Amino acid sequence: METPIRMTRAGALPAARPRPRAIAAETSLKKRVRPVDSLVRVVLQACGVLSIFTTLGIVYVLAEQSLLFFASSAYVITKAPVAETMPNGALRAAATAGQDTLAVRYDAERSPYLPNTFIQVGGETMRVVERVDDRTIRVARGVEATAAAEHAAGAPIVPMREVQVRPAAPLAAADTLLIVPASAAYKFEPGMKIQVGIEVMRITGSDGGALTVERGVDGTIARAHSGEDAILSAEHPALLEFLTSATWAPQIGQFGVLPLLNATLLTSLVGLAVAIPLGLGSAIFLSEYAPPRLRGALKPILEILAGVPTVVYGFFALTFVTPALLQGAFGQQVQFYNMLSAGLVIGILITPLISSMSEDALSAVPRALREASYGLGATRLETTVKVVIPAAMSGLSAALIIATSRAVGETMIVAVAAGAGPNFTLNLFEGAETMTGHISRISGGDLSYNSIDYNSIFAIGLLLFVLTLGLNLVSGHITRRLREAY
Amino acid sequence: MSDRISKAVFHSAVGKRQARARRMQGFYMASFAVAIVALLALLYSIANQSFGLVAVSYSVPPGELAAGGDLTALSNAELAAALNAHAPRRLLVLLRDTLAAVAPEQFTNVTLGSAVRGAVPAAWRSRSVVDLSGEELAALLAANLTQEQLIGLVEQEVIRPAARQSWPLLESLTNRPAIAAAAAESHPAAELRWRSWVSPGFVTGALSSDPAATGIRPGLLGSIWLMSLTLLFAFPLGVGAAIYLEEYAADGWLSGLIETNIRNLAGVPSIIYGMLGLVIFVRALEPVTQGRTVLSGALTMALLILPLIIVSAQEALRAVPGAIREASYGLGATKWQTIQRQVLPAAVPGIFTGTILAMSRAIGETAPLIVVGAAAYITVDPSGPFSPFTALPMLIYNWTSQPNPQFRSAAAAGIIVLLAALLAMNSFAIVMRNRAVSKRI
Numbered sequence: 001m002e003t004p005i006r007m008t009r010a011g012a013l014p015a016a017r018p019r020p021r022a023i024a025a026e027t028s029l030k031k032r033v034r035p036v037d038s039l040v041r042v043v044l045q046a047c048g049v050l051s052i053f054t055t056l057g058i059v060y061v062l063a064e065q066s067l068l069f070f071a072s073s074a075y076v077i078t079k080a081p082v083a084e085t086m087p088n089g090a091l092r093a094a095a096t097a098g099q100d101t102l103a104v105r106y107d108a109e110r111s112p113y114l115p116n117t118f119i120q121v122g123g124e125t126m127r128v129v130e131r132v133d134d135r136t137i138r139v140a141r142g143v144e145a146t147a148a149a150e151h152a153a154g155a156p157i158v159p160m161r162e163v164q165v166r167p168a169a170p171l172a173a174a175d176t177l178l179i180v181p182a183s184a185a186y187k188f189e190p191g192m193k194i195q196v197g198i199e200v201m202r203i204t205g206s207d208g209g210a211l212t213v214e215r216g217v218d219g220t221i222a223r224a225h226s227g228e229d230a231i232l233s234a235e236h237p238a239l240l241e242f243l244t245s246a247t248w249a250p251q252i253g254q255f256g257v258l259p260l261l262n263a264t265l266l267t268s269l270v271g272l273a274v275a276i277p278l279g280l281g282s283a284i285f286l287s288e289y290a291p292p293r294l295r296g297a298l299k300p301i302l303e304i305l306a307g308v309p310t311v312v313y314g315f316f317a318l319t320f321v322t323p324a325l326l327q328g329a330f331g332q333q334v335q336f337y338n339m340l341s342a343g344l345v346i347g348i349l350i351t352p353l354i355s356s357m358s359e360d361a362l363s364a365v366p367r368a369l370r371e372a373s374y375g376l377g378a379t380r381l382e383t384t385v386k387v388v389i390p391a392a393m394s395g396l397s398a399a400l401i402i403a404t405s406r407a408v409g410e411t412m413i414v415a416v417a418a419g420a421g422p423n424f425t426l427n428l429f430e431g432a433e434t435m436t437g438h439i440s441r442i443s444g445g446d447l448s449y450n451s452i453d454y455n456s457i458f459a460i461g462l463l464l465f466v467l468t469l470g471l472n473l474v475s476g477h478i479t480r481r482l483r484e485a486y
Numbered sequence: 487m488s489d490r491i492s493k494a495v496f497h498s499a500v501g502k503r504q505a506r507a508r509r510m511q512g513f514y515m516a517s518f519a520v521a522i523v524a525l526l527a528l529l530y531s532i533a534n535q536s537f538g539l540v541a542v543s544y545s546v547p548p549g550e551l552a553a554g555g556d557l558t559a560l561s562n563a564e565l566a567a568a569l570n571a572h573a574p575r576r577l578l579v580l581l582r583d584t585l586a587a588v589a590p591e592q593f594t595n596v597t598l599g600s601a602v603r604g605a606v607p608a609a610w611r612s613r614s615v616v617d618l619s620g621e622e623l624a625a626l627l628a629a630n631l632t633q634e635q636l637i638g639l640v641e642q643e644v645i646r647p648a649a650r651q652s653w654p655l656l657e658s659l660t661n662r663p664a665i666a667a668a669a670a671e672s673h674p675a676a677e678l679r680w681r682s683w684v685s686p687g688f689v690t691g692a693l694s695s696d697p698a699a700t701g702i703r704p705g706l707l708g709s710i711w712l713m714s715l716t717l718l719f720a721f722p723l724g725v726g727a728a729i730y731l732e733e734y735a736a737d738g739w740l741s742g743l744i745e746t747n748i749r750n751l752a753g754v755p756s757i758i759y760g761m762l763g764l765v766i767f768v769r770a771l772e773p774v775t776q777g778r779t780v781l782s783g784a785l786t787m788a789l790l791i792l793p794l795i796i797v798s799a800q801e802a803l804r805a806v807p808g809a810i811r812e813a814s815y816g817l818g819a820t821k822w823q824t825i826q827r828q829v830l831p832a833a834v835p836g837i838f839t840g841t842i843l844a845m846s847r848a849i850g851e852t853a854p855l856i857v858v859g860a861a862a863y864i865t866v867d868p869s870g871p872f873s874p875f876t877a878l879p880m881l882i883y884n885w886t887s888q889p890n891p892q893f894r895s896a897a898a899a900g901i902i903v904l905l906a907a908l909l910a911m912n913s914f915a916i917v918m919r920n921r922a923v924s925k926r927i
Contacts, residue, residue, distance in 0.1 A: 034820060034822075036822065037820055037821065037822040040822050041734055041822070043726065044726045044727070044729050044730035044734060045730055045734065045735075046726075047722075047723050047724075047726030047727035047729075047730055048726075048727045048730035048731055048735065048741075048744055049744070050723060050727065050792075051727060051744055051747055051748050051751060051792065051793070051796070052743070052744060052747055054751060054762075054789055054792070055747050055750070055751060057762055057766060058754070058758060058759075058762050061761065061762050061765040061766065062758070062761065062762075065765065277517060278517045278520055278521055279517075280517075281513060281514045281516070281517025281518065282514070282517050282518040282521055284514045285511075285514035285515055285517065285518045286518070288514075289511055289514060289515070298518065301521070301522055301525060302521060304525060305521060305524070305525050307846065307847075307908065307912065308528065308850075308905075309849075309850025309851070309852070309879055309904065309908070310850065310851075310852070310853075311850065311852045311879045311882050311883050311886070311901075312528070312532070312850075312882075312901050312904070312905070313528070314883070314886060315531070315532070315882065315886045315894075315897055315898070315901060316527070316528045316531050316532075318886060318894075319531050319534075319535060319886075319894055319898075320527055320528075320530075320531035348521075348524045348528075351521055351524075352521075355521075379503050379504055379506075379507040380507055380511075381503075381506060381507035381510045381511065382503065382507070385510075402753065405753055406753075408755070409754070409755025409756070409757070409758075410755070411755065411756070411757045411852075411853035412852050412853060412879075412883065415853075415883070415887075416883065416886050416887060436755065436757050436853070439757055439761070439857065440757060440853055440856045440857065443760070443761075443764065443856060443857040443859075444856045444857075444862070457761070458761065461757070461758055461761050464755060464757075464758065465754065465755075465758050468753060468754060468755055469750060469753075469754070471753075472749070472750050472753040473750065476746070476749065476750075
């Protein structure tokens with residue numbers, strides 16, 4: 001029912017009429033509690049926050065398992081060097097106590113002093129580090145609990161061989177005295193844990209070759225030993241050793257990640273060396289030179305390359321690139337599993353990534369810059385190289401770093417084509433296992449869950465995660481900092 | 487101007503600059519051409535290994551059983567007699583595998599009448615299976631199986647073809663006489679046959695340790711199970727997170743953190759996701775997921791593609807014009823009503839396309855599956871979320887790494903199946919995208 005509208009001053013609204021209560025409730029403009037809306041909002045917020053849990057999960061899992069790895073021990077066979085009976089050479093010149101490089105002569109045709117073997121001069125044991133030349137060796141002085149001393153010229157050198165340390169006498173289950181050969185007694189100190197057979201013992205006292213031991217620690221049961229089993233001593237992987245040692249040999253307790261890291265970096269470098277010219281060149285071609293119709297036809301080809309699964313690339317590396325390298329370019333010096341073919345195929349893999357990101361960066365440079373350059377008389381090449389690329393540098397650097405991160409994290413190509421054993425070498429024709437290849441090999445195998453080999457993959461994974469995360473963060477930072485505001 | 491260059495110098499300089507520009511243009515085109523050549527080489531290497539000549543040797547050549555090796559000319563009785571003559575010890579097992587009406591353990595305990603499906607002579611009904619002679623077993627087989635089934639059994643048990651050596655496609659096409667000579671020399675009893683390693687038998691067959699007989703069915707089924715469960719977990723979570731980030735989250739530190747976090751997660755190597763899945767889903771949540779099962783694998787893959795789905799869904803939601811939202815608010819709708827009825831329907835094609843692209847990335851990922859524990863050899867097909875599983879890329883990886891070169895041909899055939907699946911998914915996405923674009927106009 002309408003009442004006529006009363007006209008008041010221009011622009012003023014007529015006064016509000018009071019409405020019946022029922023209608024008022026329905027059309028009230030007060031905020032109503034809507035439970036569905038609130039529930040939906042909470043659910044969606046949970047979804048959003050879940051991604052943080054993923055990152056936290058990754059960091060927590062990797063860190064916790066890596067700690068387990070560094071805290072655990074690998075029991076490796078204790079070996080002590082024992083001198084042979086006859087000397088096989090002598091010092092050519094006198095050596096002082098601190099001298100690392102010794103001049104030697106020997107009876108054999110070739111130097112019998114190989115790296116990582118032991119020699120004895122006088123009462124001192126030395127470990128050969130390096131064969132400098134035919135008549136000189138570099139040694140570590142005074143190892144295996146002997147003292148470095150002066151030696152005269154002509155002092156005989158006695159070769160040593162490493163023997164496994166065994167208990168000198170059988171051991172009953174209740175004995176607390178373990179006799180070891182006196183020559184190896186220095187290897188065992190109080191507080192150390194050793195393992196004989198499957199029993200772990202802790203050494204509480206040492207008196208020459210007589211060790212007082214606590215039997216059956218770490219959940220193992222004391223049992224009788226015949227004296228045939230070698231004594232295993234515990235090796236702890238240490239963080240510093242992990243990061244700097246160049247030997248990865250779990251069976252002797254050596255956990256140095258450098259061979260794996262080296263292979264990862266080499267294959268990624270080869271990949272980048274292939275992908276940067278190819279990707280950048282394709283991007284320049286597509287964005288600057290190709291007519292739009294051709295670009296529309298050619299871009300999908302690059303997208304196809306980007307969509308191929310990496311295991312297919314691995315197959316390609318093994319069945320096409322490696323034989324092509326073996327028969328074609330380089331001949332017999334190329335091994336069947338080698339880093340070069342893996343690196344080349346990684347390059348093909350990341351070329352579309354660099355190409356598409358570079359093309360985005362190049363297209364984002366405003367036309368005004370290009371037109372100004374043409375106006376000054378530059379050719380298209382000069383415009384591209386001297387104006388457009390520097391202007392797009394932030395995007396190009398970001399593309400480069402993202403591509404590096406992808407190449408470092410690549411698993412299947414290297415697992416199939418690059419080889420299955422850690423190998424610290426700069427020779428691209430040799431096979432070497434990368435960090436990711438190692439993780440996939442160990443986790444695909446039959447090792448038990450808490451063995452030290454198994455936990456080592458988490459330490460490697462943490463390193464890998466830190467590396468790729470660092471690269472991604474740097475790339476994001478560069479994009480934000482260096483982006484030119486147009 | 488104080489420094490004026492002569493016309494001649496200017497023109498020669500321009501000429502040099504233009505020449506350099508043409509050379510570099512050639513280089514840029516060449517780099518693109520190299521990418522195309524790499525793609526072609528990839529396809530060639532796959533095709534080269536999937537077809538070719540194979541030297542096949544037989545335990546009993548088909549020519550001995552039937553004239554000209556044509557087994558279809560033989561009657562059922564003759565085929566069954568051949569089985570009895572060459573593989574008499576296998577007859578009981580074959581009868582059990584093809585015609586048993588009871589569980590395998592009970593087969594020898596019950597009388598013939600109840601043990602065997604099909605026609606059994608009345609006189610034999612009360613005898614036990616183990617009492618039958620070879621001829622009687624052969625007669626039962628002949629009476630109850632089709633000729634096709636009998637031919638299959640004869641091939642499997644009597645003829646037993648074994649591929650001794652295989653050659654790639656290019657060599658088979660161009661160098662046939664040399665191959666024939668080499669085959670005659672090293673495998674004199676074998677005959678040369680043309681073989682396509684991709685075949686319906688390959689797609690539907692079970693795994694085998696003989697590369698010429700292996701199929702890819704467990705991997706195909708495993709991949710289908712994995713993809714279904716992955717979609718089930720990842721899609722709602724990803725779209726929900728994208729809606730939250732786009733519509734609900736204020737531009738505070740939390741949403742900025744989440745967005746940076748998602749961008750970083752998209753760049754984490756897939757093997758790290760595998761390790762995360764190993765510790766959390768396979769080991770810590772073992773009571774729920776039963777260890778190395780399809781469920782653990784699917785949850786791991788869901789985490790892997792979640793950032794991809796979130797990013798593409800965000801893009802799709804961002805592409806919906808603000809005017810639609812404002813109009814909806816103007817009509818009095820609440821936020822959720824706006825999203826549910828206006829924004830989401832408009833963004834669905836983009837979300838859909840992004841999800842399919844994320845799935846096509848997931849179907850090819852091998853590294854997380856290796857770490858989580860996909861089997862390399864499995865005898866039963868995956869039958870549910872809690873069964874051990876294998877996947878297409880896992881099988882391809884395993885076969886590529888085998889020393890026997892014939893497994894590379896099996897791997898190439900598997901790659902063809904995988905690429906076909908990928909092509910189907912991507913074409914579907916492209917068709918969807920084109921339809922969405924045309925609808926919007």
